Amino acid sequence: xxxxxxxxxxxxxxxDELPAYYHELEDDDILTSFKDFDKQENFEAMDRQTRNPRxxxxxxxxxxxxxxxxxxxxxxxxxxxxxxxxPSNLNARWINIWLPYNQKDTLxxxxxxxxxxxxxxxxxxxxxxxxxxxxxxxxxxxxxxxSKGSRRSHRSRKSQRSDETNLDSExxxxxxxxxxxxxxxxxxxxxxxxxxxxxxxxxxxxxxxRFVCLGYNSLHNVRSSKREDHDDESDRLRDVxxxxxxxxxxxxxxxxxxxxxxxxxFPFSDGNLRAHELxxxxxxxxxxxxxxxxxTKAPTPLRDASLxxxxxxxxxxxxxxxxAHRATDAxxxxxxxxxxxxxxxxxxxxxxxxxxxxxxxxxxxxxxxxANLQHxxxxxxxxxxxxxxxxxxxxxxxxxxxxxKKQEATxxxxxxxxxxxxxxxLDNSIPYAYSPPGGPQIPEAxxxxxxxxxxxxxARFERLKDRYMLYALSEIQECIDQKDSLxxxxxxxIAIKESFSVERLTRxxxxxxxxxxVFMPVTLMTGYFSCQFEGMEFTxxxxxxxxxxxxxVSLFFTFIFSIASGTFEGKIVTRTWSRILYDGSRKWLQxxxxxxxxx
Numbered sequence: 001x002x003x004x005x006x007x008x009x010x011x012x013x014x015x016d017e018l019p020a021y022y023h024e025l026e027d028d029d030i031l032t033s034f035k036d037f038d039k040q041e042n043f044e045a046m047d048r049q050t051r052n053p054r055x056x057x058x059x060x061x062x063x064x065x066x067x068x069x070x071x072x073x074x075x076x077x078x079x080x081x082x083x084x085x086x087p088s089n090l091n092a093r094w095i096n097i098w099l100p101y102n103q104k105d106t107l108x109x110x111x112x113x114x115x116x117x118x119x120x121x122x123x124x125x126x127x128x129x130x131x132x133x134x135x136x137x138x139x140x141x142x143x144x145x146x147s148k149g150s151r152r153s154h155r156s157r158k159s160q161r162s163d164e165t166n167l168d169s170e171x172x173x174x175x176x177x178x179x180x181x182x183x184x185x186x187x188x189x190x191x192x193x194x195x196x197x198x199x200x201x202x203x204x205x206x207x208x209x210r211f212v213c214l215g216y217n218s219l220h221n222v223r224s225s226k227r228e229d230h231d232d233e234s235d236r237l238r239d240v241x242x243x244x245x246x247x248x249x250x251x252x253x254x255x256x257x258x259x260x261x262x263x264x265x266f267p268f269s270d271g272n273l274r275a276h277e278l279x280x281x282x283x284x285x286x287x288x289x290x291x292x293x294x295x296t297k298a299p300t301p302l303r304d305a306s307l308x309x310x311x312x313x314x315x316x317x318x319x320x321x322x323x324a325h326r327a328t329d330a331x332x333x334x335x336x337x338x339x340x341x342x343x344x345x346x347x348x349x350x351x352x353x354x355x356x357x358x359x360x361x362x363x364x365x366x367x368x369x370x371a372n373l374q375h376x377x378x379x380x381x382x383x384x385x386x387x388x389x390x391x392x393x394x395x396x397x398x399x400x401x402x403x404x405k406k407q408e409a410t411x412x413x414x415x416x417x418x419x420x421x422x423x424x425x426l427d428n429s430i431p432y433a434y435s436p437p438g439g440p441q442i443p444e445a446x447x448x449x450x451x452x453x454x455x456x457x458x459a460r461f462e463r464l465k466d467r468y469m470l471y472a473l474s475e476i477q478e479c480i481d482q483k484d485s486l487x488x489x490x491x492x493x494i495a496i497k498e499s500f501s502v503e504r505l506t507r508x509x510x511x512x513x514x515x516x517x518v519f520m521p522v523t524l525m526t527g528y529f530s531c532q533f534e535g536m537e538f539t540x541x542x543x544x545x546x547x548x549x550x551x552x553v554s555l556f557f558t559f560i561f562s563i564a565s566g567t568f569e570g571k572i573v574t575r576t577w578s579r580i581l582y583d584g585s586r587k588w589l590q591x592x593x594x595x596x597x598x599x
Contacts, residue, residue, distance in 0.1 A: 018068065021087050025080045033070035033077075037062070043298040046071065050289050053281055054271040057097045057106065061090040062295055062313060064326055075105035082113040086255075091327040093257040094295070094334060096288070099264050101127050107261075114210045114253055123215075124249060126192040128267035193263065196247045200240060201391035205402040207449035214250040214339065214399055219243045219392060221347045222280045239384035243348060246284050250339055252451050256331040260288070260338055287341040291334070310337050332457030339399075340464055349389065349472050356386060356479045364486060371493035379490070383483045386476050393472045400465045404458060514562070518554045525550050 022030055035042040037060065049055045049071050059081065060069040066089055073081075078095070086093065095110070097103055104125045111121040196202045196217055204215040222244040249261035265284055266277055273281060282289075293300040294310040302308055312333055315326070349355055359382060367375055453461070525546055529538050 019066070019087065019090075021084070021090070022068070025084055027077050027080045029074060029077045030070065030080065033073060034068045035070070037067035037069040037295065038297045040298045042069075043296045043300070047289070047293065047300075050285065050292055051282055053266070053269070053273050053278070056099050056103060057095070059096075060094045060292075060295060061086060061092070062094075062330075063089045063091050064313065065089060067295060067297075067313070073106075075103070075109045078106050079109045079113070082109065088327075091256055092330040092334060093255075095257060095259045097259070097261045099267075100124055100261050101264070101267065110259065114251075115208055116211075116213075117206070117208070120206055120213065123192045124261060128264065129191055129194045129197070131268060193247065197245065200245060200388050201395040203395040203399055205399055209449060210255075210451070211251050211253045212403065212450045214248075214403070216248055216250075216395065216399060217392065218246050218248055218284075218341060218344065219348055219389075220246065220280075220283050220286075220344055222283050238381040239388070241348070241385045241389050244280055244284055250335065252331060252335045252453075254451050256328075258331055258334045258338065262288075287343065288338065291337050294337075312337070329454045329456040332454040333460070335453075336457045336460045336464075340460075342464075342467070345393075345468070345472050349393075349475050355475075356382060357475075357482070360479060360482050360486060364489070367486070367490055367493055371490050371497065373490075373494075375490050376487060379483050379487050383480065386480050386483065390473065390476045390480070393468050393476065397465055397468055397473075400461050400468075403453065404461055404465075514558055517558050517561075518551070521550045521554045522547060 017036060018031065018034055022034055035046070037043060037046065046058070046069055049058070056072050058069060058071045059073055059078070060067065062068070068090070070077075081093075097106065100107060107121060107124050110116070111124075116124075200217050200219070202215075202217065204213075206213040206215070219241060220243050244265060246265060247263040249259070251257075251259040253259070262284075265280060266273060269277070290308055291310065291312075294308070294312050294314070297313065310333070312330060360379075363375055363378060529543050529546070
């Protein structure tokens, strides 16, 4: 079903406001939707539409001097635009599609024009997976339907047995229904969006005769309350990075058109988003909105921000050499800046105060105060998140390598092909007699897959690859190494804490042993005085004189024992007595030799 969320009434444009190219298409929707993008009032209205959750798509044609944009076009309008060649002053086109599952007719129109493969088209048209509760209800209803259907088929087979004697064995045991339900379950579990949600580093680079297509997940630094809402999936959610994952398709075609298709972050909300969902939507569209604003010559917000400036339609040089390449550079640069989204990488990984390095530093400070095994669990989940991030940025690196890879001219099969070898081909010595006699012959360069990038875009892709290596992958690897060291540090701190506990227990034990040693002779003396010996009587003063003498002798010998054993004031013995005597005698001999040598 074609989706259109356009406002109910739109002011019609004067005929002189649009070039003759749009009038020749003879499409009322195109004439009423396209507006001059360089006019301030038109830009402000369209800028608000880029942040409208109900906006479905837009199409922008632009050149150095002119730019025209339209929102929420239908599939027929896109077919009209694609089938008519653009004028030379509009050298680039940008088609952006939100809510792709509601615009399958538009995607089919693009696929027919640029010759997408059937699998690529169906992946783009794939429906989003239902919510967990809805998915459970769907499976329950499907199971109920299957059970009813199996009962109906069972009754029908019972009625057929009265009339027929020979039945297929698979039908008799319900194998057809079982196979059908198994296939449905497999399709439901192997949906495209379900795969990219479970495998965050899933990516693809598809080459066609008329396009090159990138498919990848982009990660946005958005804290979600989803981790606390689902207790059953809390562990899985803790093992993936904090933020919002959005799947993107990005295509560059041979007719200088860039197509961007984004996954809807809230596919079942019907555009009714809450405040935190709107903030998430704005964050996921931040890079797209910035690129969109850079394509107008009207005053835009944050125009003077240096990091937001893009060389798409705003250039400083005006020489003949510089302006001659603008027409061919613009599509490749637009393709690059839609893929780059460097602020997301900086915000998610590289920023020290808001990234994983800050979280690891917080855990380190907590460990120094009190280390426990809960820190190991937290470090484990951080390590899982960093591993996912590392694989995601490695997939970006592989995408860039595939995009920059030069397509070599190769002759597939001269015997059964109409491909004519090029001048620089290694096989150009093979005679043309192998080509089929009928039909047109195609130059080998035209048979190659993919669309070549301009030198300006290639240089920026190479620079982006270095940035990923220096500022993303190296930062992630550093955090992984720090996580591993913190795990070892946590165990060492726990061991140190246990050794302190053992030492404290040892000191208490030594103290109790010394008290026992001190009072044991006094106890024996008291037992002696309690005995009734014939002809012997003990007096009060004699008992206390004896008590004081025995206690003094016990304290003296306990003191001598503590010094000799190295346990005085609770110190633990670190050397044996024999080693202490050996070291003492050695030092005494060395001292005697020094004195004798001095004499």
